[in-house]
Amino acid sequence: MSMTENTATSLNAAAANSAPTQGGALLSARDIEVAYSGKVALSGVSLDILPNQVTALIGPSGCGKSTFLRCLNRMNDVIPGAKVSGEIMFDGHDILGADIDVVSLRRRVGMVFQKPNPFPKSIYDNIAYGPKIHGLAPNRDALDVIVRDSLERAGLWGEVHDRLKSPGTSLSGGQQQRLCIARAIAVKPDLILMDEPCSSLDPIATARIEELIDELRERYTIIIVTHSMQQAARVSQKTAFFYLGELVETGETDDIFTRPADKRTQAYITGRVG
Amino acid sequence: MTDTTEPTALLTAIDLTARDARVRKRHRAELRFRGYGIFSIGVAVAALLWLFTSLAVGGAGAVYTTYIKIDVHLDQTVIDPDATGDAAVFAKASYQSLIRSGLRNHFPGVTGRRDQRALNGLVTLAAPYLLRDIVLDDPALIGTKTGIWILASDEADLIARGKGTKRSTKSRNDGQAAWIAELRSQDRVERRFNWQFFTGGDSREPELAGILVAMIGSVLSLLVCFAVAFPVGVLAAVYLQEFARRTWITTLFEVNINNLAAVPSIIFGLLGLYIFLNVLHLPRSAPLVGGLVLALMTLPTIIIASRAALQSVPESIRDGALAVGASRVQAIFHHVVPIALPGMMTGTILGMARALGETAPLLMIGMVAFIVDVPKSILDPATALPVQIFLWADSPERAFVDKTSAAILVLLGFMVLMNAGAVLIRNRFEVRL
Ligand SMILES: Nc1ncnc2c1ncn2[C@@H]1O[C@H](COP(=O)(O)OP(=O)(O)O)[C@@H](O)[C@H]1O
Ligand SMILES: [Mg+2]
Numbered sequence: 001m002s003m004t005e006n007t008a009t010s011l012n013a014a015a016a017n018s019a020p021t022q023g024g025a026l027l028s029a030r031d032i033e034v035a036y037s038g039k040v041a042l043s044g045v046s047l048d049i050l051p052n053q054v055t056a057l058i059g060p061s062g063c064g065k066s067t068f069l070r071c072l073n074r075m076n077d078v079i080p081g082a083k084v085s086g087e088i089m090f091d092g093h094d095i096l097g098a099d100i101d102v103v104s105l106r107r108r109v110g111m112v113f114q115k116p117n118p119f120p121k122s123i124y125d126n127i128a129y130g131p132k133i134h135g136l137a138p139n140r141d142a143l144d145v146i147v148r149d150s151l152e153r154a155g156l157w158g159e160v161h162d163r164l165k166s167p168g169t170s171l172s173g174g175q176q177q178r179l180c181i182a183r184a185i186a187v188k189p190d191l192i193l194m195d196e197p198c199s200s201l202d203p204i205a206t207a208r209i210e211e212l213i214d215e216l217r218e219r220y221t222i223i224i225v226t227h228s229m230q231q232a233a234r235v236s237q238k239t240a241f242f243y244l245g246e247l248v249e250t251g252e253t254d255d256i257f258t259r260p261a262d263k264r265t266q267a268y269i270t271g272r273v274g
Numbered sequence: 275m276t277d278t279t280e281p282t283a284l285l286t287a288i289d290l291t292a293r294d295a296r297v298r299k300r301h302r303a304e305l306r307f308r309g310y311g312i313f314s315i316g317v318a319v320a321a322l323l324w325l326f327t328s329l330a331v332g333g334a335g336a337v338y339t340t341y342i343k344i345d346v347h348l349d350q351t352v353i354d355p356d357a358t359g360d361a362a363v364f365a366k367a368s369y370q371s372l373i374r375s376g377l378r379n380h381f382p383g384v385t386g387r388r389d390q391r392a393l394n395g396l397v398t399l400a401a402p403y404l405l406r407d408i409v410l411d412d413p414a415l416i417g418t419k420t421g422i423w424i425l426a427s428d429e430a431d432l433i434a435r436g437k438g439t440k441r442s443t444k445s446r447n448d449g450q451a452a453w454i455a456e457l458r459s460q461d462r463v464e465r466r467f468n469w470q471f472f473t474g475g476d477s478r479e480p481e482l483a484g485i486l487v488a489m490i491g492s493v494l495s496l497l498v499c500f501a502v503a504f505p506v507g508v509l510a511a512v513y514l515q516e517f518a519r520r521t522w523i524t525t526l527f528e529v530n531i532n533n534l535a536a537v538p539s540i541i542f543g544l545l546g547l548y549i550f551l552n553v554l555h556l557p558r559s560a561p562l563v564g565g566l567v568l569a570l571m572t573l574p575t576i577i578i579a580s581r582a583a584l585q586s587v588p589e590s591i592r593d594g595a596l597a598v599g600a601s602r603v604q605a606i607f608h609h610v611v612p613i614a615l616p617g618m619m620t621g622t623i624l625g626m627a628r629a630l631g632e633t634a635p636l637l638m639i640g641m642v643a644f645i646v647d648v649p650k651s652i653l654d655p656a657t658a659l660p661v662q663i664f665l666w667a668d669s670p671e672r673a674f675v676d677k678t679s680a681a682i683l684v685l686l687g688f689m690v691l692m693n694a695g696a697v698l699i700r701n702r703f704e705v706r707l
Binding site: 073075078080103104106107110111113115117118119120129130133134167169180183184186187 | 519520588590591592593594595596597598599600601604608609613705706707
């Protein structure tokens with residue numbers, strides 16, 4: 001048995017009982033540094049993510065929020081010239097290690113992108129794709145259950161149950177984004193990463209997603225990148241403020257917004273930077 | 275005060291209906307530009323119309339052909355002297371003499387070897403075989419004197435259509451014209467649809483020459499071309515576009531593929547001649563080899579088109595698939611390639627439509643042969659539409675001019691079909707993102 005398979009199975013086996021690691025954290029990042037073709041975009045970031053909480057990553061554009069997020073499901077692997085160092089402990093493994101099977105990792109760490117990106121397939125197939133490739137459904141009925149479950153949890157079932165065969169791209173922007181959330185949920189992840197999920201949506205669709213995030217917190221751990229202070233305040237329990245490739249400050253959301261320790265944080269949340 | 279009067283002054287300064295020199299000049303320039311545009315389109319349309327009408331006029335001459343009704347005495351003593359009733363005996367009889375005496379009976383005044391030869395030249399050289407088939411079909415005709423429609427020769431066909439034949443002398447021509455006029459007055463001359471043209475292979479006799487061998491040769495070659503070039507081209511494109519690391523080697527590949535797309539087709543023909551015939555000893559003149567050569571030629575086009583199609587698939591689709599835990603190969607083959615496929619198909623069909631019209635590479639591998647029998651597989655000798663056009667255009671007989679036009683129309687028809695197919699695939703299967 002190869003190293004990769006070994007890790008893969010243990011990652012899968014632990015999926016049921018997501019045992020928190022150090023000090024109750026689901027995931028802890030230490031000294032993360034990311035460079036794109038030698039240009040450092042992020043350095044010295046250490047952050048613990050607590051289970052069943054929403055952690056908001058805030059900071060001005062280009063400060064490295066997305067870069068950090070992409071470390072957590074190894075999506076930086078795809079970018080030519082990207083180099084990540086440091087340590088990210090998740091379920092007893094350093095997920096930056098060479099022996100990690102990224103496919104298993106991404107099954108457990110889902111991602112929702114800035115622009116809704118449903119596959120140009122039916123609503124049903126959008127959800128069913130993940131469970132299918134991971135062999136989560138032994139038969140068609142089980143798959144139907146997963147699809148329905150995921151759509152219900154994403155608050156979309158009522159709107160689409162009678163048109164599961166129509167293309168996912170035919171939905172409105174807000175519905176598409178909830179479809180993407182349902183798609184992420186369908187593979188039963190522990191952690192869901194959201195990179196500015198509402199930035200292309202109107203205020204009503206945004207409010208809908210924010211409610212949804214609050215509901216999802218019961219079962220999943222969520223990290224959300226957001227540009228909106230109000231959103232961070234509304235949906236998150238923990239907030240981390242990034243600035244120029246560094247993690248400046250992290251703590252309870254209430255504290256960060258009322259009593260920021262660093263004056264750069266204060267400047268940002270009062271609207272003087274960014 | 276100035277600050278209150280100024281805006282009104284500005285407003286009134288511009289008369290919205292003014293037709294001063296500057297406005298008129300601008301309008302003239304716009305009109306002129308439209309004029310140039312319409313003129314250019316007019317020239318292009320006129321050229322096309324001219325091409326098509328001249329082709330259609332010529333093509334009609336090949337699609338219809340002349341038949342002559344001759345009273346033939348199907349003499350039992352010639353066909354079956356021993357009254358065997360055996361088809362094998364009928365088949366060996368001399369039908370030529372029956373036809374000739376039939377013709378002589380119509381024009382008893384024709385004497386002299388030269389005139390008689392001209393008279394016999396009214397019907398096709400294959401007339402004895404046609405008559406034999408008629409008799410074999412209906413042996414009851416033996417012993418009767420029947421009016422039989424016989425395919426006219428190319429000369430007679432041209433004369434019947436009021437055209438001169440280049441290869442005939444004037445006196446032969448005049449004589450034949452007079453006979454045909456007389457036959458026509460007896461309702462013995464008829465124009466019929468020329469099925470032979472669509473069901474036969476090439477022939478030295480224009481009235482017998484058909485395009486089927488060339489059509490089948492082209493279709494078989496294109497099938498081979500598609501079967502080889504499409505999978506290879508698509509896989510190469512997928513690898514280069516989605517998997518290969520960007521190094522100087524991949525850049526070198528890219529530049530060379532672009533160069534290959536511009537290499538004259540005759541070079542691919544020479545390459546095919548060397549590799550497929552000299553080294554691999556595949557059969558000459560076969561659609562297999564023709565298709566392989568066309569595949570070599572089309573491959574760069576397919577790779578370039580497929581890469582462009584892959585490139586136009588948004589990165590967000592790959593990200594979405596990877597993020598739910600698809601491997602790189604799964605993301606590409608489950609999501610990216612299906613979206614790019616209509617574009618790849620379109621590029622491939624357009625590349626093959628170009629290959630359909632290629633003559634030079636096929637000349638090099640011997641698909642230029644004179645082939646009468648319809649090929650039954652990709653290993654049988656065949657020719658191809660553009661080569662057939664080249665061969666007929668080069669023939670001295672006047673009647674082959676019409677065959678050439680008809681063959682060009684068939685080729686253009688194929689091309690229009692393929693291009694329409696490409697448009698159809700694009701519209702039907704294009705994925706809305
Ligand atoms: N794919 C990439 N290639 C090169 N540089 C990148 C890439 N993605 C991000 N960067 C750089 O890294 C820095 C952080 O970017 P990012 O993480 O996208 O910021 P944020 O999401 O906070 O706006 C920026 O300076 C950006 O230019
Ligand atoms: Mg970002």
